[in-house]
Amino acid sequence: MVKKLAKKSFGGIYETMYKMRRFEEEVFEFYKKGLMPGLAHLYLGEEAVATGVCAALNDDDYIGSSHRGHGHLVARGARTDMMMAEILGKEGGYSRGKGGSMHIMAMDRGILGANGIVGGEIPIATGAAYSAVYRGTEQVAVSFFGDGATNEGTFHESVNMAAAWKLPCIYIIENNLYGISVDIRDVTNTRDLADRAKAYGIPGVVVDGMDVEAVYAAAAEAVDHARKGKGPTIVECKTYRWQGHHVGDPAVYRARRDADEKKDWMERCPVRAFRAKLIASGASEAAVAAIEGEVEREIQAAVKYAVDSPYPDASEAFDDVLIG
Amino acid sequence: MREIMYRDAILEALDEEMARDDNVLLLGEDVAFIGGNFKTSVGLYEKYGDLRVKDTPISEAGFVGMGVGMALTGLRPIVELMFSDFLLIAADQVVNQMSKIRYMSGGQATVPMVIRAPIGAGRSSAAQHSQSLQAMVAHFPGMKVVLPSTAQEAKGLLKSAIRDDNPVIFFEHKMEYTNKFDIDDDVELIPIGKADVKRAGDDVTIVATSSQVMKSLKAADKLAADGISCEVIDLRSIVPLDRDAIIESVKKTGRLLIVDEAYERCGVGAEIAANVMEDVFYYLDAPIARIGTPNVPLPFSPALEFPIIPSEDKIIEKARALTVADA
Numbered sequence: 274m275v276k277k278l279a280k281k282s283f284g285g286i287y288e289t290m291y292k293m294r295r296f297e298e299e300v301f302e303f304y305k306k307g308l309m310p311g312l313a314h315l316y317l318g319e320e321a322v323a324t325g326v327c328a329a330l331n332d333d334d335y336i337g338s339s340h341r342g343h344g345h346l347v348a349r350g351a352r353t354d355m356m357m358a359e360i361l362g363k364e365g366g367y368s369r370g371k372g373g374s375m376h377i378m379a380m381d382r383g384i385l386g387a388n389g390i391v392g393g394e395i396p397i398a399t400g401a402a403y404s405a406v407y408r409g410t411e412q413v414a415v416s417f418f419g420d421g422a423t424n425e426g427t428f429h430e431s432v433n434m435a436a437a438w439k440l441p442c443i444y445i446i447e448n449n450l451y452g453i454s455v456d457i458r459d460v461t462n463t464r465d466l467a468d469r470a471k472a473y474g475i476p477g478v479v480v481d482g483m484d485v486e487a488v489y490a491a492a493a494e495a496v497d498h499a500r501k502g503k504g505p506t507i508v509e510c511k512t513y514r515w516q517g518h519h520v521g522d523p524a525v526y527r528a529r530r531d532a533d534e535k536k537d538w539m540e541r542c543p544v545r546a547f548r549a550k551l552i553a554s555g556a557s558e559a560a561v562a563a564i565e566g567e568v569e570r571e572i573q574a575a576v577k578y579a580v581d582s583p584y585p586d587a588s589e590a591f592d593d594v595l596i597g
Numbered sequence: 598m599r600e601i602m603y604r605d606a607i608l609e610a611l612d613e614e615m616a617r618d619d620n621v622l623l624l625g626e627d628v629a630f631i632g633g634n635f636k637t638s639v640g641l642y643e644k645y646g647d648l649r650v651k652d653t654p655i656s657e658a659g660f661v662g663m664g665v666g667m668a669l670t671g672l673r674p675i676v677e678l679m680f681s682d683f684l685l686i687a688a689d690q691v692v693n694q695m696s697k698i699r700y701m702s703g704g705q706a707t708v709p710m711v712i713r714a715p716i717g718a719g720r721s722s723a724a725q726h727s728q729s730l731q732a733m734v735a736h737f738p739g740m741k742v743v744l745p746s747t748a749q750e751a752k753g754l755l756k757s758a759i760r761d762d763n764p765v766i767f768f769e770h771k772m773e774y775t776n777k778f779d780i781d782d783d784v785e786l787i788p789i790g791k792a793d794v795k796r797a798g799d800d801v802t803i804v805a806t807s808s809q810v811m812k813s814l815k816a817a818d819k820l821a822a823d824g825i826s827c828e829v830i831d832l833r834s835i836v837p838l839d840r841d842a843i844i845e846s847v848k849k850t851g852r853l854l855i856v857d858e859a860y861e862r863c864g865v866g867a868e869i870a871a872n873v874m875e876d877v878f879y880y881l882d883a884p885i886a887r888i889g890t891p892n893v894p895l896p897f898s899p900a901l902e903f904p905i906i907p908s909e910d911k912i913i914e915k916a917r918a919l920t921v922a923d924a
Binding site: 335337366371378379381385386388397398399404427437 | 622648649653654656658659660661662663664665666667668669670671672674689690693694698699700701702703704705706707738739740741762763837
């Protein structure tokens with residue numbers, strides 16, 4: 274049975290997608306204004322993936338995230354103000370400025386961490402799934418990673434173990450076509466990366482990553498499968514990042530195959546598409562505008578919180594290395 | 598007191614800690630059905646079951662990473678690597694993940710995890726199964742690095758490592774597994790970070806780790822016959838490093854020899870010498886000396902291997918040279 278997003282949840286789904294969108298736009302502004310140390314990898318264009326997947330999860334489930342992690346964290350309900358402060362390296366951030374954009378953790382939300390190493394988080398999420406079985410809970414773990422990570426050894430090692438031991442882990446491939454500048458089609462012969470599931474004897478599903486309802490349906494089925502003790506699923510979401518690999522990457526490489534590639538994907542904007550769906554489902558323009566206004570207030574408050582937060586004292590560099 | 602093999606001291610520590618805490622589990626290659634490549638977990642699979650004593654595929658990065666995920670979610674995994682050389686296959690998970698997650702999270706996360714890995718040459722295992730990688734691991738922040746000497750240390754320190762809330766790399770010496778030692782009937786926890794003076798002496802301080810402690814004690818016996826009195830300090834861990842124990846001893850003896858089996862270049866000896874220099878320089882009667890493994894890959898043939906690694910004879914020679922330099 275195909276699980277569908279309930280109409281009553283549409284408002285919340287749109288709120289999450291719109292929040293991700295606005296969050297990342299403001300992060301990009303930080304960069305352009307020179308307020309942000311380092312770089313950030315934006316989730317713009319991929320909002321339907323994290324939103325659809327996390328809508329299928331319970332509060333006590335786990336997620337492991339990647340370098341492009343802001344969207345996953347927003348979808349899990351992490352505090353946007355603390356995320357922004359972390360991205361600016363401020364004391365008010367989730368890690369008091371020690372992690373930055375690529376390492377935001379929110380253990381109270383089951384977020385085992387964004388991760389700066391491609392594929393580095395996959396075995397960690399898999400271990401969390403083992404832990405859930407060990408402790409006899411019904412929790413599942415979701416591992417988010419890009420197309421590039423599927424060519425790391427940790428992908429194979431982790432999925433193989435999860436399949437062998439029927440661990441409740443769901444592997445979400447965000448196939449946005451590029452690992453920095455390298456087109457996945459130039460370095461991998463498998464057109465649908467989810468086909469690799471066959472090699473592990475587990476389900477592999479390809480979905481339109483620009484369609485939040487399609488993502489939800491696939492994720493919900495995978496989660497259900499995992500909770501019933503039937504093991505992992507690979508869900509490949511075909512998606513696209515609107516910006517370069519990070520905020521400083523002009524992404525000129527994308528036009529070499531198809532000059533209109535970016536334009537074509539942007540025409541399928543997942544946020545705009547779902548807004549139309551929300552209206553079509555009966556929500557008034559005013560109701561949708563109210564959601565957007567609420568998100569805007571939160572994002573502006575988050576920006577202010579982050580900007581106003583002081584930098585940590587230099588002595589804090591020595592804290593949290595070892596306990597005791 | 599009783600006599601016990603080093604490997605059985607490890608087994609006792611694992612068994613007792615698993616019995617004590619349901620969150621402790623063991624995973625690694627060949628740990629379950631056959632009880633470990635070096636027989637350090639015999640019987641645990643039968644006693645604790647498949648979920649708690651888990652044979653893994655040959656996927657070091659994968660199962661070390663799974664250990665990190667287990668530790669982040671309330672468990673206390675003990676991950677066995679069959680040889681310390683295999684740490685390099687799992688290097689990202691050890692160095693970038695396990696030992697940095699607490700820091701990167703600003704203290705939100707704890708990673709109470711132990712990686713056990715055998716070190717040491719002497720079995721004709723050649724270049725990829727004989728290394729002692731403690732110096733390399735100690736280079737990185739965020740994990741404790743423990744090196745037990747006798748069976749007593751193996752048991753007391755392993756129990757402490759399992760209860761530690763930090764990631765701990767626990768290096769067992771593969772040449773000791775079947776050696777027998779006298780240990781207490783009930784071994785108390787040995788605190789990590791506290792060196793132990795195994796033999797008191799006045800002329801030369803020998804700071805040693807792991808198997809080199811036993812070699813140093815034998816060397817000290819022979820040197821005593823020549824009238825050279827050695828103080829032998831079992832370092833027990835290199836992170837944390839018990840600087841005070843070393844400094845205190847060198848202030849008394851005026852001579853320091855460091856013996857550790859890791860490669861000599863950028864090794865444990867170099868680190869300790871530099872680390873304590875500021876505090877001991879004006880007490881020294883001779884330059885600090887060190888013995889490590891020279892910077893060549895470990896060779897296969899015993900004819901090549903044994904001359905390379907630290908030995909009782911080399912310790913005697915170096916210690917004697919320190920006292921001669923004083924004359």
